[in-house]
Structure formats: C-alpha cells, structure tokens
Amino acid sequence: MSITVEANLVGGRFTADAAGAPIEVRNPANDEVVGHVPSMGPADVDAVISAALDGAKLWKRTGQLARGRILLDAAALIRAEAPDLVEVIVTEMGKTRSEATGEVGKAAEFFEYYGGIGRLPYGELIPDGRPGTFALQRHEPIGVVLLVTPWNDPLLTPARKLAPALIAGNAVVIKPATETPIITLRLADILHRAGLPAGVLGTVTGRGSQIGDVLTTDPRFAAVSFTGSTSVGLDLQRKLAGSGVRVQTEMGGKNAAVVLADADLDLVVPTLMGGAFGQAGQRCTATSRLIVERSVADELTTRLSAAVSALRVGPGSSDGVDLGPVVSRAQQNDIAARVSAGLAEGAQVVAKANVDADLLSGGAFVEPVLLTVDADNSLWREEVFGPVLGMRVVDSLDEAIEAVNDSNYGLSSAVFTRSLDAAFRFIDEVDTGQVSVNQPTSGWDIHQPFGGFKESGSAFKEQGLEALHFYTRVKTAAVRTH
Numbered sequence: 001m002s003i004t005v006e007a008n009l010v011g012g013r014f015t016a017d018a019a020g021a022p023i024e025v026r027n028p029a030n031d032e033v034v035g036h037v038p039s040m041g042p043a044d045v046d047a048v049i050s051a052a053l054d055g056a057k058l059w060k061r062t063g064q065l066a067r068g069r070i071l072l073d074a075a076a077l078i079r080a081e082a083p084d085l086v087e088v089i090v091t092e093m094g095k096t097r098s099e100a101t102g103e104v105g106k107a108a109e110f111f112e113y114y115g116g117i118g119r120l121p122y123g124e125l126i127p128d129g130r131p132g133t134f135a136l137q138r139h140e141p142i143g144v145v146l147l148v149t150p151w152n153d154p155l156l157t158p159a160r161k162l163a164p165a166l167i168a169g170n171a172v173v174i175k176p177a178t179e180t181p182i183i184t185l186r187l188a189d190i191l192h193r194a195g196l197p198a199g200v201l202g203t204v205t206g207r208g209s210q211i212g213d214v215l216t217t218d219p220r221f222a223a224v225s226f227t228g229s230t231s232v233g234l235d236l237q238r239k240l241a242g243s244g245v246r247v248q249t250e251m252g253g254k255n256a257a258v259v260l261a262d263a264d265l266d267l268v269v270p271t272l273m274g275g276a277f278g279q280a281g282q283r284c285t286a287t288s289r290l291i292v293e294r295s296v297a298d299e300l301t302t303r304l305s306a307a308v309s310a311l312r313v314g315p316g317s318s319d320g321v322d323l324g325p326v327v328s329r330a331q332q333n334d335i336a337a338r339v340s341a342g343l344a345e346g347a348q349v350v351a352k353a354n355v356d357a358d359l360l361s362g363g364a365f366v367e368p369v370l371l372t373v374d375a376d377n378s379l380w381r382e383e384v385f386g387p388v389l390g391m392r393v394v395d396s397l398d399e400a401i402e403a404v405n406d407s408n409y410g411l412s413s414a415v416f417t418r419s420l421d422a423a424f425r426f427i428d429e430v431d432t433g434q435v436s437v438n439q440p441t442s443g444w445d446i447h448q449p450f451g452g453f454k455e456s457g458s459a460f461k462e463q464g465l466e467a468l469h470f471y472t473r474v475k476t477a478a479v480r481t482h
C-alpha cells in the first residue's frame with residue numbers, strides 16, 4: 001500500500017525524497033497515523049545546507065522593505081488559512097481547538113511584528129574625532145542559521161525564531177520535532193508562496209539520533225537556536241563551545257507562583273489554573289511549583305481542589321474540553337513515572353481530575369493533579385512537563401523568594417499580592433528571566449523579550465527587538481569626506 005509523504009523545502013522546491021523510510025506522525029488522542037514525513041540522512045541534510053548558503057547571499061542583498069513585505073504576506077496567509085492550520089495542530093500535537101487557534105494567531109503576529117521592523121533604522125551615525133570624518137555602524141545578517149524547534153508549540157516556536165532571523169537577512173534551516181513536523185512544513189509552504197526566494201528557507205525532517213549531530217556541528221552554520229530539554233541544550237552548548245558558532249538555548253523551567261496573604265484569591269485561582277494546566281502543562285513556562293503563605297493556604301487549597309477536580313479532559317477536537325492529551329505515549333508514561341516517584345518520596349495528592357479509563361488507555365491522556373510536596377521531592381526539583389502542580393506552604397515573603405530561587409532553573413516566576421512593596425521586592429530578588437505580578441508564569445507577548453536564567457536559557461533573549469541581537473552582527477565603518 002502506498003502512503004502519502006509530506007514534502008521538505010529544499011533549494012526552493014518541495015521534495016519527499018529522503019534516505020530513510022518515512023516517519024509516522026500520530027494523533028496522541030487516539031494513536032492513529034495522521035501523516036508521514038521524510039526521514040532525511042546526512043546527504044539530504046547537506047543538500048539543504050548547500051542551498052541555504054546560496055540563499056543567504058541573495059537574501060542579504062534583498063532590501064529590508066522587500067524582506068518585510070514577504071513576512072507580512074506570510075502573516076496574511078497564516079490568518080487566511082487558520083482553520084486548516086488549527087486542525088493540523090490539534091491532530092498531530094493534541095491541543096484543544098482554542099489553544100491551537102491562539103497559537104496560529106500568535107504565529108501570524110510574529111510575522112506581522114518583524115515584517116514591520118523592516119521599516120526601522122538598521123544602523124547609526126557615530127561621531128569621529130578625526131577631521132572631515134564620520135563613522136557609522138551597520139547591523140548585518142550573520143549567514144545561515146539552524147533552528148531546532150520543539151513539539152509543544154509546533155507553529156509558534158518556529159514563527160518566533162524564523163521571523164527575526166529572516167528580517168535580519170539570514171538564510172534558515174529548520175528542524176522541527178519528530179512528533180509534530182507537519183505544521184512546520186505547512187509554514188514553509190506559506191513562506192514559499194509569500195515569495196521567499198529559493199534557498200532562504202530549508203526544512204529538515206528526520207530522526208535526531210541519525211542527523212542531530214550532523215546538523216548541529218556543521219561548520220557552515222553561523223548560529224544555532226534551540227528550544228527543548230535542558231539536557232540536550234546543555235549538551236549543545238558544550239559541543240559548540242569554542243567553535244565560533246553562536247548558540248541560543250531556551251530550555252526547561254520549574255516555574256513557581258507565590259501567593260501572599262493579601263492576594264485576591266478570586267483572581268489567583270483561575271490564573272493559576274490556566275498557568276499550571278493550560279496546554280496540559282506542556283509549556284516551558286507552565287506553573288509547576290506553588291508557594292503559599294500560611295494564612296491563606298487552607299482556603300486556597302480548598303478552592304484549587306474544586307477547580308482541579310472540575311477539569312474536563314478529552315480529545316482536543318471535542319467541545320468543552322479544558323485539557324487535551326499530552327503529545328505521545330512516551331510522554332504519558334514519563335509523566336506517570338515521575339508522579340509515582342514523587343508519591344514514593346512522600347508527596348500527597350490533594351486533588352485530581354477524573355479522567356475516563358477508556359481515554360487513559362486509548363490515547364496519551366494524563367490526569368491533572370495537585371499535590372503537596374517538600375523541598376527535596378523530585379516533583380519539586382525536576383521538570384515534569386505535564387499537568388502536575390506541587391504545593392508548599394511558607395511563612396513570609398523572604399521564605400517564598402528563597403524557595404523560588406532554590407532551583408537549577410530560572411525561566412519564569414509570579415507573585416500574587418496587593419502590595420507594591422512586595423511586588424517590586426519580588427521583581428528585584430527572584431532569579432528568573434521572566435517575572436509576573438498578578439499574572440500567570442506563562443503568556444508572554446511577542447514584542448516582550450523572552451528567555452530564562454541559569455539552566456533555563458542562554459545569554460540571548462528571544463522576541464522583541466532583543467531577538468535581533470542574536471541574528472545580526474555589527475560592522476563599524478569610518479568615512480573621510482575631505
């Protein structure tokens with residue numbers, strides 16, 4: 001029986017040719033095969049990179065206004081084709097339609113934002129002390145960049161990286177996660193139809209075990225931007241150290257939300273629920289640690305228990321569902337193992353949602369759970385990447401800040417309080433790259449710099465104008481006029 005295989009973009013044309021047998025893409029809600037993508041080998045990868053080298057030369061010579069126009073046209077196509085893109089995300093990743101709709105909208109916004117940046121200045125004049133001379137600095141593209149993107153935001157993260165890389169004038173090779181590659185190939189098709197020249201974008205699908213090192217260590221790349229697990233990101237940093245290749249890593253998080261005694265619990269509960277259990281907890285910025293001041297702990301626990309118990313879990317394509325499945329059976333099993341280990345270490349279940357047994361056996365579904373844990377429990381220390389929220393009680397703001405910072409991670413944190421003094425102490429003293437006051441740990445806008453500290457990230461931020469620093473270099477010139 002013949003199967004349909006999605007096509008990669010290579011040198012301006014789409015091809016399903018590849019060295020290996022096609023890779024199955026499955027719907028996590030029911031394990032059904034929803035598509036196949038090529039399994040590229042080293043020679044296939046070499047062809048993509050070679051085409052990108054030529055594309056980089058052409059794209060660098062293309063004016064910023066023309067680059068911006070293509071990005072804006074791509075954004076318009078994303079919006080026009082949103083219903084189809086939503087269905088791809090729901091089917092291959094498992095998000096609810098509401099979550100997938102939000103992701104498609106954000107992806108369009110990234111291309112709109114950076115498309116508009118094509119009209120901004122890209123250099124400055126600088127005084128020079130020599131007679132009849134002025135200096136200038138220019139921001140130039142760095143060449144060919146590799147983007148390695150994850151499965152949890154399979155359209156948003158490629159858009160977050162592609163848009164600044166392209167407006168800066170770079171050629172791009174993108175490797176999507178094996179679990180969710182189809183939506184990235186749809187995005188490549190949109191950019192191609194929007195007018196992106198041949199070679200400026202190339203896609204690579206394949207098994208990381210076979211082509212991961214080939215890609216990430218190729219000396220023809222000027223930079224590698226990676227979003228994914230901390231272990232892989234740290235290994236990538238080590239591999240490329242001293243190579244001259246720029247590395248941007250957006251890795252894991254163990255994000256804490258602090259609820260102080262004066263917090264508005266009517267605001268806290270729905271905000272925490274969205275931050276912890278939205279997208280089935282599969283966000284690097286998801287709230288996974290809850291730190292509560294003792295005087296409000298009992299009331300907040302009662303309210304959260306009721307909210308967790310009421311969560312509705314089901315296929316993302318169904319109406320009225322709060323959580324879809326996690327991305328795969330492997331992820332489902334990993335979350336279950338981590339929860340079991342935490343319970344063996346002394347964690348106590350406070351509340352969990354009731355998930356139909358047929359769902360648990362028929363797809364990659366997980367029961368959302370709220371637990372009490374201590375500071376040494378693995379559920380408090382290690383990223384679970386699922387709908388699991390651990391809670392601890394503290395006696396003061398000082399103790400809460402200490403608990404937030406007592407982590408190898410430093411991505412996002414939040415505090416709920418009516419006190420400006422407490423809010424700004426929290427902002428000043430927590431060691432996280434993103435800080436929220438009376439907002440969830442997740443949900444950052446496209447023009448706001450994004451990235452974490454410690455083992456959550458690298459020196460280069462994503463989003464906003466800050467993102468352009470990673471994708472550009474500065475050239476200074478002095479000009480004598482007479």
